Amino acid sequence: MRVRTLHLTAFRNHADTALQPGTGITLLVGDNGQGKTNVLEAISFLSLSKSFYAANDAQAVMLGQDVLEIGAGIAHDAGREFDVRVTVRATSGDKAIRVNGSALEKLSALVGMFPAVILSPEQGGIIAGAPAERRKFLDVVLSQTSRSYLADVMEYRRVLRQRNKLLLDARLAGTPPARELPAWTDELVGLGSRLIHMRERFVDGVHTEFAETYRALAGTRGDAAVRYITADGIVHGMETAEIAGCLREAIARREAEELRRGATLAGPHRDDLAFEIDGRAAERYASQGEQKTLLIALKLSEYRFVSVRCGETPILLLDDVFAELDRHRAARVMHMLRSTAGQCIITATDEALIGEAPRWNNEHRRIIVDSGTCREASS
Amino acid sequence: MLYTSEALQQLVEEFARLPGIGRKTALRLSLFMLKRPREDVVKMARALVDVKDRITNCSVCCNITEADPCTICTSAKRERTTMCVVEEPSDVIALEKTNEFRGLYHVLGGALSPLDGIGPDDLKVRELLARFPGDITEVILALNPTVEGEATTIYLTRLLKPLGAKISRLARGIPVGGNLEFADEATLSRALEGRITL
Numbered sequence: 133m134r135v136r137t138l139h140l141t142a143f144r145n146h147a148d149t150a151l152q153p154g155t156g157i158t159l160l161v162g163d164n165g166q167g168k169t170n171v172l173e174a175i176s177f178l179s180l181s182k183s184f185y186a187a188n189d190a191q192a193v194m195l196g197q198d199v200l201e202i203g204a205g206i207a208h209d210a211g212r213e214f215d216v217r218v219t220v221r222a223t224s225g226d227k228a229i230r231v232n233g234s235a236l237e238k239l240s241a242l243v244g245m246f247p248a249v250i251l252s253p254e255q256g257g258i259i260a261g262a263p264a265e266r267r268k269f270l271d272v273v274l275s276q277t278s279r280s281y282l283a284d285v286m287e288y289r290r291v292l293r294q295r296n297k298l299l300l301d302a303r304l305a306g307t308p309p310a311r312e313l314p315a316w317t318d319e320l321v322g323l324g325s326r327l328i329h330m331r332e333r334f335v336d337g338v339h340t341e342f343a344e345t346y347r348a349l350a351g352t353r354g355d356a357a358v359r360y361i362t363a364d365g366i367v368h369g370m371e372t373a374e375i376a377g378c379l380r381e382a383i384a385r386r387e388a389e390e391l392r393r394g395a396t397l398a399g400p401h402r403d404d405l406a407f408e409i410d411g412r413a414a415e416r417y418a419s420q421g422e423q424k425t426l427l428i429a430l431k432l433s434e435y436r437f438v439s440v441r442c443g444e445t446p447i448l449l450l451d452d453v454f455a456e457l458d459r460h461r462a463a464r465v466m467h468m469l470r471s472t473a474g475q476c477i478i479t480a481t482d483e484a485l486i487g488e489a490p491r492w493n494n495e496h497r498r499i500i501v502d503s504g505t506c507r508e509a510s511s
Numbered sequence: 512m513l514y515t516s517e518a519l520q521q522l523v524e525e526f527a528r529l530p531g532i533g534r535k536t537a538l539r540l541s542l543f544m545l546k547r548p549r550e551d552v553v554k555m556a557r558a559l560v561d562v563k564d565r566i567t568n569c570s571v572c573c574n575i576t577e578a579d580p581c582t583i584c585t586s587a588k589r590e591r592t593t594m595c596v597v598e599e600p601s602d603v604i605a606l607e608k609t610n611e612f613r614g615l616y617h618v619l620g621g622a623l624s625p626l627d628g629i630g631p632d633d634l635k636v637r638e639l640l641a642r643f644p645g646d647i648t649e650v651i652l653a654l655n656p657t658v659e660g661e662a663t664t665i666y667l668t669r670l671l672k673p674l675g676a677k678i679s680r681l682a683r684g685i686p687v688g689g690n691l692e693f694a695d696e697a698t699l700s701r702a703l704e705g706r707i708t709l
Contacts (some may be wrong), residue, residue, distance in 0.1 A: 241695075278696075279695060279696030279697050279700070280696055280697045280700035280701070282697070283696075283697030284697075287658050290658040291658050291662070293625065293626060294625050294626055294658065294659070294662065295625075297625035298625045301625065310625070310630055311631065312623055312630060312632075312662070312666050314609075314666075314669065315623065315662045315663070315665040315666035315669065316623075316625075316662050318662075319658070319661050319662050320667055426662050464606045509697055
């Protein structure tokens with residue numbers, strides 16, 4: 133997909149901003165707080181139906197205004213054009229999304245339609261943060277590429293809440309769990325094993341590419357690896373039914389502890405990803421720059437995975453990615469970005485940070501963002 | 512006070528309790544009632560009281576009925592060996608409209624949902640088990656395809672299996688008259704999973 137035109141009205145500090153990203157790389161350059169990230173955030177609304185970092189939609193409405201609008205002309209690889217409009221009302225928080233004039237009944241229908249891969253400082257947590265951030269990463273990628281994963285993950289969360297409520301009730305009352313607990317366990321295991329299977333297949337699909345991309349970016353012999361960590365007994369290459377068997381046993385083994393804590397203690401909501409460089413855990417041993425490089429390698433692998441799975445080239449959004457990279461790594465990242473087929477939007481406070489700038493023309497554009505306005509830089 | 516009449520205010524508040532009715536619609540409905548002839552309004556008021564006074568639950572299938580046991584449970588034309596378990600009386604009405612199902616029903620009155628405080632004792636599960644042993648040899652679990660309906664299906668299957676009846680569930684899939692290309696992918700992938708050998 134390509135965003136041809138973007139029009140922001142009352143969106144954060146953009147009162148009325150129109151811009152046309154290039155077909156290749158678009159560099160948004162400007163000082164801190166001018167509204168560069170806000171442009172990426174607006175595109176995230178078009179792709180994921182929400183902000184990539186803020187939990188509250190209504191906060192994106194410009195102060196003193198009631199309704200924000202993000203309007204975009206988007207073209208699919210095959211040339212089909214879409215007019216997408218997102219509106220959010222500050223007072224009620226009501227959000228509406230219209231595609232070619234018709235409102236989406238469910239906002240989740242948008243997920244996967246216009247795929248995006250986003251890399252922002254908030255996502256540093258994928259490498260070194262809490263496991264929840266890595267699970268969120270997996271869920272976002274897989275939901276974009278598989279509607280049935282999205283449906284399973286939403287049902288799984290609901291079943292988990294229901295089952296936890298039974299366990300909590302039993303803990304608070306000091307009684308054995310309700311007799312319908314096994315039914316909830318069955319449903320949890322059924323959905324959970326499908327999620328684990330899909331996540332395993334994702335990691336399987338990207339791990340070679342991830343290692344190669346890391347090596348190319350780092351310019352060293354360092355071997356990077358990514359593994360999915362799940363309930364004990366589940367090994368690589370198992371089918372859903374075998375995973376279900378192992379998950380069921382894992383839950384059974386924790387029965388007493390589940391009752392003591394009043395929560396479900398095994399399942400995809402407890403799983404994790406492990407990143408390693410030369411066999412050593414990245415979260416403990418990798419430097420800031422190495423962690424950043426791992427993250428870029430992961431995101432570029434995700435980019436290719438999404439391209440293949442969606443049959444649609446995603447848009448790549450890189451927010452402030454170059455800050456922690458040395459000159460050589462920055463140049464290699466830029467080189468890779470230029471060789472990807474799709475559109476890429478980058479923010480930076482200074483053009484010098486991106487290492488090796490392309491020639492600015494219609495394909496690669498440089499746009500100056502200044503207190504909520506955008507203008508093309510004269511070359 | 513919002514209105515010039517307390518009676519009107521009262522009616523608006525009553526209408527506003529109905530599902531899907533906001534205060535604006537409630538006011539419109541109230542003013543509409545005000546304009547109608549008295550006898551029409553009385554007729555409607557009586558109809559409201561009648562549903563409350565005359566309808567009870569069938570002691571066998573727990574569906575809503577005026578006669579106990581209900582007309583389906585006592586009908587000689589129904590197959591007494593097949594039973595369809597549903598969540599609500601509205602599900603019975605929907606299934607009856609198909610004219611396909613000639614067996615008996617059992618209305619649970621909801622589905623398991625710990626978050627709403629609903630367990631087996633809040634559903635008509637004891638009444639369901641009381642119908643065994645009997646003539647029933649096949650049970651069709653026709654609960655909603657929600658997380659709660661699914662848990663209830665699993666729960667009932669575990670309970671009913673040992674009783675020896677054949678147990679089935681409704682197929683999940685593509686709506687009739689729908690185009691494959693417009694089916695949402697989650698429905699399509701589950702329909703694919705539950706495909707039928709020809």
